[in-house]
Amino acid sequence: MDRPDTAGPAGSDLVIRPAVTSDIASIVRLLADDPLGATREIAPDDGAPPGAVYVKAFAAIEADPNARVIVACRAEQIVGTLQLNLIAGLSRSGLLRGQIESVRVAA
Numbered sequence: 001m002d003r004p005d006t007a008g009p010a011g012s013d014l015v016i017r018p019a020v021t022s023d024i025a026s027i028v029r030l031l032a033d034d035p036l037g038a039t040r041e042i043a044p045d046d047g048a049p050p051g052a053v054y055v056k057a058f059a060a061i062e063a064d065p066n067a068r069v070i071v072a073c074r075a076e077q078i079v080g081t082l083q084l085n086l087i088a089g090l091s092r093s094g095l096l097r098g099q100i101e102s103v104r105v106a107a
């Protein structure tokens with residue numbers, strides 16, 4: 001699922017790219033910045049490293065060729081994220097489906 005950085009709509013400064021390890025803290029802060037996420041995520045303070053559980057989870061996602069965390073960046077700041085999982089199925093003659101989760105956009 002590797003792809004180069006992808007520019008957003010024409011005239012936009014939005015860049016869509018695969019997340020990297022150094023993005024984890026920013027991603028977790030986005031996930032925690034809503035009423036549900038605030039009760040289940042442990043967001044690091046600005047400049048602080050993410051918790052070990054998030055680093056371990058990200059490593060597992062990166063090791064899975066059918067999973068990827070994607071970020072949207074504006075002026076090198078992460079302003080959105082999602083996780084994409086490709087799932088093999090038997091129905092529809094073995095159709096590969098996509099599951100999108102953990103979608104967040106900065107307030």
